[in-house]
Amino acid sequence: MAARKTINASVNPKGSLETLSQREVQQLRETGSGSVYALFRQCALAILNTGSHSDNAKTILEAYPDFEIHIVQQDRGIRLELFNAPADAFVDGEMIASTREMLFSALRDIVYTQSELENKRVDFSSSQGITDYVFHLLRNARTLRAGAEPKIVVCWGGHSISTEEYKYTKKVGHELGLRGLDICTGCGPGVMKGPMKGATISHAKQRNVHGRYLGLTEPGIIAAEAPNPIVNELVILPDIEKRLEAFVRIGHGIIIFPGGAGTAEELLYFLGILMHPDNQNIPFPLIMTGPSSAAAYLEQLHEFIGATLGEAAQQRYSIIINDPEQVAREMAAGIKAVKQFRREHNDAFHFNWLLKIDESFQHPFEPTHAHMASLKLTREQPAHELAANLRRAFSGIVAGNVKDKGIRLIEQHGPYEITGDRDIMQKLDTLLQAFVDQHRMKLPGNSAYVPCYRLTK
Known part of the structure; x- marks a missing residue:
């Protein structure tokens, strides 16, 4: 530059x-x-x-x-x-x-x-201590509003998406805003901006002058995904794990739009949490959606989840193609169920205390070459633990793609080496290659993508 x-x-x-x-x-x-x-x-x-x-x-x-x-x-x-x-x-x-x-x-x-x-x-030695830390960070930022109705929809997806996909995210955001729902994203461009932009129009139509556009980020990625100007509440969490926990603690529903490695990381993180035995009965609407042109992408992601985490993981979300109204209706209905559940269990509307997040999802993962090479990507572990390790693999790829420290490590030592069970590596290779072919690893117009990873079986 x-x-x-x-x-x-x-x-x-x-x-x-x-x-x-x-x-x-x-x-x-x-x-x-x-x-x-x-x-x-x-x-x-x-x-x-x-x-x-x-x-x-x-x-x-x-x-x-x-x-x-x-x-x-x-x-x-x-x-x-x-x-x-x-x-x-x-x-x-x-x-x-x-x-x-x-x-x-x-x-x-x-x-x-x-x-x-x-x-x-801060008590980093316990899961509860880490959750308390996230709570205090959000409260200090005035993000937590006691008594406010549940209506925060977290939107995850890529910063490197097509014009058609971006327009679709705006349409979904518009439908969400018409139903009085607020938007929370990673605060950057692409999917992190589109739903907010759509909601600003529908909030104006409904004379909603208190619309919230929350942006949650962390220092390692903020320079690669600078906040978009629609964000009216910005919170910088200390690392990616605290950021991800903040999303699921303050959000009442999550929508996954097309994206790349970062989106896969977020989806695996959340599915790993939902699949924990303690969370089996906790309602939390999760929808994967995109325009017709993204149907193949969503199907590839769906197949990867089924092949690695199983059918139980696939049942925790729904897929809706090219229907913004249906996405918004289903999300609004899901949030009503969340509201009823929290009332019955005396859980706060503004912070999801009941959700169990295992420590393996909370401690920061440093994507060094040694740590990436030692990831346990095998079936000899519970599905939610495999999800945690797959999430770390994608986190490392994101770091190698866009984070300053990760980029420098790749320049010094070459691509990360990632190993695991043959069938898991084959499915991972297929998914990552699809991301590359669909230009989902870097912003459009940048130089040709050079992989920061090498998969071995």
């Missing part, structure tokens, strides 16, 4: 951190320096780069090598001083409002996360 036009600016808080004590300001300044500064700088640059057509974190960082951001104390709290920032984030010298809100959301989340860790308030 070539160097672009930049600007220097001073920005005051908007949406978060407007009211702070002097002690909190000092804490912000201390945390926003040293090792945490690089993390905040990367997230800030991604937010300021909203609208970029690159999905390569490394190239985005390299395009603005002189970008700096400083936290400055003032009587009323703080302000941010930006140097050599992307000029596209400003209009006539003023930062775009949505960009400013998300910039301070990033500062809020990163500083709070660091503060919690430094004060040793």
Whole structure:
């Protein structure tokens, strides 16, 4: 990515951190320096780069090598001083409002996360402790609203999709919005933007001025999937596992649209949770959908699930082709069942406490070459554990495709080696090759895809 036009600016808080004590300001300044500064700088640059057509974190960082951001104390709290920032984030010298809100959301989340860790308030030794941590991160971001009716639909899918698929996601989002449902996505482009864009129109038609467009991301992927400007609630979780848990804790239903490796990772994560014995009777609507042109993709994913996790996993979702109205009707009905179940079991509407998430789905997976090579992709384990390991395999592929650290590891050591049972590797190879053939691994228009993995049987 070539160097672009930049600007220097001073920005005051908007949406978060407007009211702070002097002690909190000092804490912000201390945390926003040293090792945490690089993390905040990367997230800030991604937010300021909203609208970029690159999905390569490394190239985005390299395009603005002189970008700096400083936290400055003032009587009323703080302000941010930006140097050599992307000029596209400003209009006539003023930062775009949505960009400013998300910039301070990033500062809020990163500083709070660091503060919690430094004060040793987090019990990472237990599943409940990790869930409590996710709860506190979401509550600090004002995402949890006690008493609010269940209506958050999580939409998962690819950032690299066709124009027809993107238009379809907007139609589904429009139908969801007409029924008063809110949208939660990974906050980036493609499927993460389309449903939000569709819902904005239907919310306006219904005179719904309180529509929520939640975007959940994490530092390792935010530069590759910079938030889209429709997001009005941005939360940056510390890693992919906390991000995925946040989706299923605050969401009331999930829709899977066409995507690539990242979408397969999300689907495997959720199916692994639903297949846990403790979750057998918990209602949670899951729909896979797309336009007619995506029917083959959905069938390939369906076959892969059946061949690896079995028919029981396939029964946890429905597939709807080219029918946005039916998707919205079925989702609305499913959320009504969720509401009734939580009332009967005294579970909160705003956070799904009853859902059992095994620790194997909660601890961060570091996609090094050694860890990828040691994944247990065999049938000698319960189906939900196989789902967890398959999820890690796809997580590593995502890292090698778009995350700065993963890209650099591949450059240094070559492709990841992934091994497992012959039939599982064959099914995995078929699915991944289909993703490549359908241009689902990288954004359209980028250079030809070079696999970051090698499968061995």
